[in-house]
Amino acid sequence: EVEDGAAPQLEFTDLDLNAVVAALVSAMEPVAAEAGVRLSASLAAHLPRIVADGTSVRQMALNLVTNALKFTPRGGEVRVSTRAEIDGPLMLEVTDTGPGMSAADIARIEAGEEREAAMPRKGGGFGIGLPLVRSLATANGATLAISTPGAGGTRATIVFPKTRQVLV
DSSP, X not given: OOOTTOOOOOOEEEXXXXXXXXXXXXXXXXXXXXXXXXXXXXXXXXXXXXXXXXXXXXXXXXXXXXXXXXXXXXXXXXXXXEEEOTTSOEEEEEEEOSOOOOHHHHHHHHTTOOOSSOOOOTTSSOSOHHXXXXXXXXXXXXXXXXXXXXXXXXXXXXXXXXGGBOOO
């Protein structure tokens, strides 16, 4: 049970990020199809397992994919991928072909600022998805990086440092 105002207790376990992504993409496929957006997964071979809270990781991935689907126009694409750098961090990345985000919005989220009053925004939602992902990433020893590549769209990356990987 969670006390009033207390954060839920995180349970750190040995987690297969590829399995989390595969299950999420499969579950979100009907939503993507209805939105007219192509949803795909690109999973790294031989991805190390990570030590993280499974519920948090699923919530972060779900929020990123939901955001990407919401802001990607019909005919666009959302890709969820995993990758690991040799002797470096492991990443969960969601990229889309939507309009992208302003530098000011990215800076606000990365600084941990909440949106002003919880007023619904154009496109729907209250704008709490990315700040929530950022705080869950921090609670799991990871970071959230957001960018709008030159060609447009948004790239949101959850970076798990090498210290969160399970050594085999």
